[in-house]
Amino acid sequence: MLRFRDLSFRYKIPLRATLLVLVTAVTLTAANVVREYEQLRTDLFANAESLGSVVAMTLITPLLHDDLWRAYEIVSVPVRQGQDSTLGAEWLLVVDAQGRVYASTRPREQPVGVTLAELGGSVARLAADYDLAALSGSRAVELEEASDFHLLMPILFDGVNLGTLILAYPKSIFEPRFRSIVERGALVTLLVLALLLPISWYWGRRMADPLVQLADCMSRVGERIPVESEYRLYESRDEVGLAGTQLKLMLAALREKEALEQQIIASERLAAIGRITAGIAHEINNPLGGMLNAISTYKRHGQAERTLPLLERGLLQIKETVAALLVEARLQSHPLNAQDFDDLRTLLQPHLAPKRVQLVWQGGLLRTVALPSTQVRQILLNLLLNAVQAAEPGSEVLCSIEHGRESIEFRVANRGQPIPAERLNHLFEPFVGTSDGGNGLGLWVTYQLVQQLGGRIDVSSNATDGTVVAVSLPAPETDR
Numbered sequence: 001m002l003r004f005r006d007l008s009f010r011y012k013i014p015l016r017a018t019l020l021v022l023v024t025a026v027t028l029t030a031a032n033v034v035r036e037y038e039q040l041r042t043d044l045f046a047n048a049e050s051l052g053s054v055v056a057m058t059l060i061t062p063l064l065h066d067d068l069w070r071a072y073e074i075v076s077v078p079v080r081q082g083q084d085s086t087l088g089a090e091w092l093l094v095v096d097a098q099g100r101v102y103a104s105t106r107p108r109e110q111p112v113g114v115t116l117a118e119l120g121g122s123v124a125r126l127a128a129d130y131d132l133a134a135l136s137g138s139r140a141v142e143l144e145e146a147s148d149f150h151l152l153m154p155i156l157f158d159g160v161n162l163g164t165l166i167l168a169y170p171k172s173i174f175e176p177r178f179r180s181i182v183e184r185g186a187l188v189t190l191l192v193l194a195l196l197l198p199i200s201w202y203w204g205r206r207m208a209d210p211l212v213q214l215a216d217c218m219s220r221v222g223e224r225i226p227v228e229s230e231y232r233l234y235e236s237r238d239e240v241g242l243a244g245t246q247l248k249l250m251l252a253a254l255r256e257k258e259a260l261e262q263q264i265i266a267s268e269r270l271a272a273i274g275r276i277t278a279g280i281a282h283e284i285n286n287p288l289g290g291m292l293n294a295i296s297t298y299k300r301h302g303q304a305e306r307t308l309p310l311l312e313r314g315l316l317q318i319k320e321t322v323a324a325l326l327v328e329a330r331l332q333s334h335p336l337n338a339q340d341f342d343d344l345r346t347l348l349q350p351h352l353a354p355k356r357v358q359l360v361w362q363g364g365l366l367r368t369v370a371l372p373s374t375q376v377r378q379i380l381l382n383l384l385l386n387a388v389q390a391a392e393p394g395s396e397v398l399c400s401i402e403h404g405r406e407s408i409e410f411r412v413a414n415r416g417q418p419i420p421a422e423r424l425n426h427l428f429e430p431f432v433g434t435s436d437g438g439n440g441l442g443l444w445v446t447y448q449l450v451q452q453l454g455g456r457i458d459v460s461s462n463a464t465d466g467t468v469v470a471v472s473l474p475a476p477e478t479d480r
Helices: 009-058 060-064 068-084 121-129 171-219 239-301 304-325 338-352 373-390 441-452
Strands: 091-096 101-104 139-141 148-157 160-170 358-363 369-372 396-403 407-414 456-462 466-474
Touching: 009 060, 009 068, 009 139, 009 148, 009 160, 009 171, 060 068, 060 148, 060 160, 068 091, 068 101, 121 148, 121 160, 160 171, 171 239, 239 304, 338 358, 338 373, 369 373, 373 396, 373 407, 373 441, 373 466, 441 456
Parallel strands: 358 396
Antiparallel strands: 091 101, 091 160, 139 148, 148 160, 396 407, 407 466, 456 466
């Protein structure tokens, strides 16, 4: 499932801008509704206080003369007039100084002579929470979970509290105004969104494009280094522009480094070709010089019986050199088996005795392996002969064989002098070798055979572990 943080900045920035616009619009609308609510509440209580003051003054005479009918007429007028007003009172109640109902616009629900506590509901809560006889001024009351707002207005005459006028306004009186405010706020929000969303998406895409270009350019850096014509970066002095500039410089440095590496590789190849050419010329010129001397001697003195053997040896030496340079690893031979390693140990015995070197053999084959035995034996023979030649007299040469499910690994190690690091880099080139007595073709032939069998050869050499040559060849099992 695609997460928001995995989205491209092409979409992240516009979406965040859209969310910001929505939150801002909703917040402003909510603030406007709250402000309008407070204004309506203030207007309501101001209107109620004004109305209550007039009604309270009018009720003084009926209360002094105990004119109940007149008091009822006075409190009924605001209710009848308020039926068509958005700020009209729902009901009015006159309470005498003893806390009993004196007059009410709802005489059936609030009968005369009943105490407020007996009426119950919000009126009883008003009587319990407020000392109506001690009121010296009007008080606006909004009880929790009550359906009405209440205004308590004392009826005073010459500083004497004759009673209390209670005005009730339904809270639902605000609903039409609220609905109108919310509708206007929603309309304004939609208009703002319709205007700002396209702008935010446009500028969001403009802001994201430099980052997208930078990421696209960086993603192209992999197996090869892209040239400058393959990418386009944002140019400016801000952070993204500076990052793009540094990336350009880095890519230019990488291209320069790559070109330098190619030059070094080409130089190394030319040097290797030069060394090979010089080695071939040396290996062929030596027998050719001897053959030419033999021919010159034959011209002066005859003696064909001595000249022909010299010519034959020279030609054979040239043939061996050329044959070593033309390695062929696809000769027909039987699959590799344990007997082939026994033959190798037999072949090595004459080379071990003169140097008093002991061959330590570890591991072996438990079954036949689908590898050409001639080539594998040639690889191991070359490595073991080199190891014996490099080993110190009286030391050991180790040969270990590990046969896995899909490969076979050989390790040949000796405790002779370590090979210098600069020589390791050219170890498998012809006519380089590891000793001064050979022509260096043995390791080159070994390397060619390993490559043709699809394997890998590695060499490590140090004073602690000696010289270790590891060969790994793919070797699936066979039933032969």
